[in-house]
Amino acid sequence: MHTDTFSRLFVGFTLFLAVTALRADDVTAARTVFDQNIDAIHRRDRAAYLALYLHSPKLVRSGADGLTTGFDDFAKGAGENWPDALDADDIRLTPVQPGIVYGTYRYRVRYGGEEHSGVSERLFIKTADGWKIALTGAIDAPPGTPPPPRAIAHVTLIDGRGVAPVTNANIVIRNGKIDCAGADCAIPNGIDVLDAKGLFVTPGLIDAHVHFSQTGWADGRPDALDVRATHPYERVEGELKTNPQRFARSFLCSGVTSVFDVGGYPWTLQLAERFANDTLAPHVVAAGPLLSTLDHWLNLPAERQFIHLKDEESGRAGVRYLAAQGAKAVKVWYIVDPANLPVEASAAAVNAVGDEARKSKIPLIVHATGLAEAKAALRAGAKVLVHSVDDQPVDDEFIALAKQNGTTIIPTLTVVGGYLRMFQAVADRKPPAVDDPNRCVHPSILANVAESATVPTAINMAQRIERARGRTDRVERVARENLQKLVAAGVPIATGTDAGNPLTLHGPSIYAEMEAMQAAGMTPMQVIVSSTSVAAKAMGIDDMTGTIEKGKEADLLLVGADPSAGAANLRKVRYVVRAGALRSIDELSALARNPQQAKP
């Protein structure tokens, strides 16, 4: 029996094609208006912008407070407040019925130092005057909403594990995480793509030795240079607590997407939570107040950043306090003085701290610059040593202890030079040079640094300069040689600057530190690994970031020259991606330098 079923299928399919073509025409027309709409905003062209909207009392504007109607009111306000930047990604359009198309896009918009992101919607209708926008609206996304999916194409991939770079690689980012990365990573249709041909991508840099409780100048370290007469310490610290985003943005702008705050006031323990949903801030892991063998005076009347480690019980009590406060590490400031505070006098207390830290399951970090106290710290179980041993060469026992503990060494080679340059600037009455190649440092910090030239000269600088120069020379001679030995022995090395100390500025100081590590004998690739995966491991966040691998957070740095050929190329920041949010260096610089920054 003959039937015409295939014929009916063919006819049905042909009809479907015809309807689809009509719908496609509508979508194409709406997309054109959409693109013109975004383009008019970019060009700040009020006439072109308004021409796209329905000139009718029925024009709808929607927002968080409901809807309003009318073109005339809309036109009055149009053009009064153009954004400084607008990214429109993930544009989606769907035909509702012939002549009507609904669409959304994900926006990131910046007004000065304030950034918003969310979803904007449009309803397009076909009129006698052509396609017009009949409804427009925007609603900010709740904090923590992942940015739209994105791909980075044709980039040279350096994944942070130390393997050879992969040319012409792609990275696909979804929900703020890496979906795939490599030469065989396929880019799905419809995803926004950054063509990164000629660029190099590494994991976001990690500075594993910073202090949010210090400013980058003398006002945060009046124990080095007393400027409290013009910069009262309590006011300086109050400002730091209120505005930590100045440093957060400077870090991010410099390509640093994670930091380890290894000592500061108790509020630093809340930074991780404060910045948890802020893609303009790095991941923060904090140790909180330091346990100090020296009863240091640099505290506030009702807050301490130094807890005196005077004996074993004070050490144990200190660790228990820190653990209860949520500290992710315990830091000992192991200060010694052969005459008044010998290593042996504090060893039992440091051992007690190590024991209590083990019980509390938090790692022990020790500031130790002499071989004797560094060994004592390793015997106490230190998992991280900040600063290099700079009084004498490290010996086999030191290396054996470090390897046995699985200790990571953070050499911190350049911080002492910052003190020297500040003292010299004060003596010379000249502002010191600032190494900020990507213009990331907030003007308030730069102003303070420049004030070095006007600090009263009644302060005797000669002695300070001599002492700082001696320390710098020791680092040049001894610490760099020690670094070579440790690298050769296979001891893990992580990058850390001690940012917050005078002229070691939060963010850009990482470049000089990485270059110093290379100058000390590390290969550029070793420096990259130290500044990414090893530093992440030292911070205990290596399951989340530090390498470019599927499932890790999309924390990436794109630079304009090959960093595996020289660490200095990491200065050439082009884009930074934090939890999937991609921003150009121009955007990052504008956000970091704007004095009116939104508070987290």
Place this chain on the structure above:
Amino acid sequence: MTAEDSRANFAYFSAEYAQALQALTAIENQSSTLLLLGSTEELRTFIDQFIAMASRAKAEAEDREEPDFAEWFNELLTRAEALRVEIAQR
């Protein structure tokens, strides 16, 4: 099977095959465009309908002892199933 039956079968399956080939070719030719326009589900529905119909036609050809037509419908089925897999992978 009489000669008359054979002629009738040939006429029937020839017409059926020609229409099936026309429908499948149209689907194949337009599949990329439809995918780009986001009509994946509709395209899949048309392919599934085609596979169901071609399977029935192949079975009918086998029942009526027309192995050549059965083989030709099988070739169309193979092409349709390959297209379905390709869509699923996108």
